[in-house]
Amino acid sequence: MVVAAGACRGEPPRPLVASDIQRMVDSLAPLIEDAVGLPYKEPPVSGLRSRDDVRRYIIAKLNQELPPEKLAGVQEAYRLFGLLPDTLELGPVITDLLSQQVVGFFDPDSAMLFVVEGSDPVQVRLVVAHELVHALQGQYLPLASMLASKGDNDLSTAIQSTLEGQANYASLVLFAGAATVSSPSFWEEVRRASESATGTLPPGLPLLLKEWLLFPYLGGGEFMQWWETSTLADTVPFGARMPVSTEQILHPSRYQAGDVPVPMAFTDSTPDVMYQDNLGEFEIRILLAARPGRNTLNSALALGWGGDRYRVYRTPSGSALVWYSVWDDARSASRFRDRLGQAVGNSDRPGYRTRLDDIRIDGRDAIRVVIAPEGWTAWRDLPAAHILPPR
Numbered sequence: 084m085v086v087a088a089g090a091c092r093g094e095p096p097r098p099l100v101a102s103d104i105q106r107m108v109d110s111l112a113p114l115i116e117d118a119v120g121l122p123y124k125e126p127p128v129s130g131l132r133s134r135d136d137v138r139r140y141i142i143a144k145l146n147q148e149l150p151p152e153k154l155a156g157v158q159e160a161y162r163l164f165g166l167l168p169d170t171l172e173l174g175p176v177i178t179d180l181l182s183q184q185v186v187g188f189f190d191p192d193s194a195m196l197f198v199v200e201g202s203d204p205v206q207v208r209l210v211v212a213h214e215l216v217h218a219l220q221g222q223y224l225p226l227a228s229m230l231a232s233k234g235d236n237d238l239s240t241a242i243q244s245t246l247e248g249q250a251n252y253a254s255l256v257l258f259a260g261a262a263t264v265s266s267p268s269f270w271e272e273v274r275r276a277s278e279s280a281t282g283t284l285p286p287g288l289p290l291l292l293k294e295w296l297l298f299p300y301l302g303g304g305e306f307m308q309w310w311e312t313s314t315l316a317d318t319v320p321f322g323a324r325m326p327v328s329t330e331q332i333l334h335p336s337r338y339q340a341g342d343v344p345v346p347m348a349f350t351d352s353t354p355d356v357m358y359q360d361n362l363g364e365f366e367i368r369i370l371l372a373a374r375p376g377r378n379t380l381n382s383a384l385a386l387g388w389g390g391d392r393y394r395v396y397r398t399p400s401g402s403a404l405v406w407y408s409v410w411d412d413a414r415s416a417s418r419f420r421d422r423l424g425q426a427v428g429n430s431d432r433p434g435y436r437t438r439l440d441d442i443r444i445d446g447r448d449a450i451r452v453v454i455a456p457e458g459w460t461a462w463r464d465l466p467a468a469h470i471l472p473p474r
Contacts, residue, residue, distance in 0.1 A: 099207060104129045104198050107211050111257075115215045118253040121319065127218040129196045129211075137199055138182040140190075145178060148232060156358020160395050163404040163454050165427065166291040166366075166373055180284070180296065186210045189217035191226040212257055216250035224321055237344065237363025240299070241326045248303020248332075249320065252311070255304070265312060270305045277301060290373050291366070298365060302332050309335040329365035334385045345390030345409050345447070346471040353466075357402060359394040367391070367408075371422055387415025389447065392468055396461070400434060403455030407468040409447045416441065416448035427452055434458070445470040 108129045116122050132140070149157065154174055161167040187198040187210040196214045198207055220226060226246070232239050255273075256264050263269060277297055284293065310320060313335070318324060331338035349359070362370065364386055393406035410416035420439060427437060440451040453465060 098201060099131075099198065099204055101129070101131045104131060104196075104207075104211065107208060108196065108215065111208075111212050111215055114257055115212060115219060115253060118257050119216060119219055119249070119319070120317070121219055121223065123219055124222045125194075127196055127215055128194070129198065131200050132197045133200050134182070137185055137188070137197075138178065140188075141178055141181045141185075145174065149174070153358065156395055157360075159402050160358055160360070160393065160404065161291060163395065163402060164362075164370060164406075166370060167289055169432070171289070176285075176292065180288075180292065184296070187214050189214045189221065191221050191230075194218070194221055209254060209258060212254035213250045216253050217246065220246055220249070220321075234360055236360045237328055237365070240363060240365055241329050241332055244299040244303035244306065244329065244332045245320050245326050246303070247299035248305070248307040251300045251304040252307035261311075265308060270301065270308065273304070274301050291369050294365075294369050298329075302329070302365070306332045306335060306338075313339075329363045330385065330388055333364055333368075337385060343474070346474055347390050347392040347407060347409065347444075347468050348471050349392065349394055349405075350467045350469050353396075355396045355398070357395040357397050359392065361391045361393065362406075363391070364388045367419075370427070386419060387411040388419075390470075394466065396455075396459075396466075398456055398459050398461075400456035400458050401432070403459050403461070404453065405455075405466050406452040407444065407449060408452075409444055409449045409470065413448045416450055420450050423450075423452075427454070444468060 105128075108127055112123060112127055145154075158167065158171075158173040161173075162169050162171075167173065185199060186202045186206050187196065189196050196211065196218050198211065202210075217226070229242055230239065230246075252264065259269075274297075277300075284296075306326070307320075310316065315324070320326065326332055326338055328337075328344045330342065330344070344363075347361075367386065367388060387410050389409040389411055391406065391408035393404060396403040396405070408419070410419060420441060423439065427439070434457050435454060436457055438451075438453045440453075442449050442451050447470065451465070453462075455462065
């Protein structure tokens with residue numbers, strides 16, 4: 084009653100201290116156990132961190148996961164795909180975005196949950212519930228090694244989306260109720276609200292970065308909604324049940340069918356490789372949506388993606404991109420090529436040209452995209468790719 088009266092008078096709520104957070108953790112932990120269906124092995128522990136502390140933590144984590152050479156390769160790849168402007172420096176932008184957005188986080192290394200000092204107490208309770216799910220996950224899974232990128236961007240995004248989706252789903256069920264969260268319109272409303280909230284992000288922020296922020300929580304949350312209404316509801320998506328592609332996250336029917344990615348690799352070995360990785364269905368959808376006149380994703384229908392692999396090469400005239408993708412059938416490959424068209428990539432770079440080819444790789448329908456300087460000597464004998472044995 085006193086707090087309510089103070090709020091009515093327009094007085095700010097008392098800032099939360101560390102003991103407030105721990106009491107909140109202790110009260111919510113049993114509810115999280117019920118929502119997830121797993122017990123804590125050890126009581127979760129919490130703390131407070133300043134906004135500056137959080138920024139330093141994010142910078143340290145970013146340097147660990149994306150050391151300068153790798154960050155430069157990632158940045159150049161997305162610039163060549165046309166998903167980032169040449170003027171955008173990815174490291175500082177990611178640091179600023181995460182520093183501004185974070186209210187709380189779970190640190191797998193210390194196994195502690197932290198809340199940012201001065202955060203809105205109304206937000207904090209939901210955030211603590213979300214991070215408590217990560218604390219619970221951390222007692223059953225090696226989170227740090229699972230989330231470390233191993234040259235398979237799509238797999239990493241699928242894992243992150245499963246973990247964030249489970250945390251998002253469980254915390255929302257806790258506060259909104261299972262019936263509400265299971266409503267067909269619920270996640271559409273959450274997406275609309277989240278997209279409205281992105282109005283606070285820097286103007287002109289590329290679609291890629293907006294979706295990086297949203298997809299693990301929303302796409303992963305919808306996947307977990309499906310999970311909890313499926314025959315898997317009494318299990319958790321850990322271990323062998325963990326999704327292995329964003330195609331599986333976007334389309335649970337592909338998960339049920341056991342549709343796993345086709346592993347691919349380049350056949351050549353050269354010191355000129357700056358970076359290599361894959362996109363996966365999620366980022367391919369961003370690529371299609373980022374074309375002129377489009378700025379939203381449509382994930383209702385599966386693309387028929389099989390697998391993909393790209394490389395960024397150093398050349399005397401600038402970086403070159405070679406990207407191979409394989410598809411479930413000729414129709415899927417043709418449809419993708421038509422949708423991609425000649426608009427793919429950073430065609431504004433002086434002296435660059437783009438080439439799209441329908442090809443076959445080890446008996447599968449495939450598309451090759453090359454974005455490179457006109458004078459690149461490898462145009463005469465383009466790097467090739469092949470399909471690896473199943474994992």
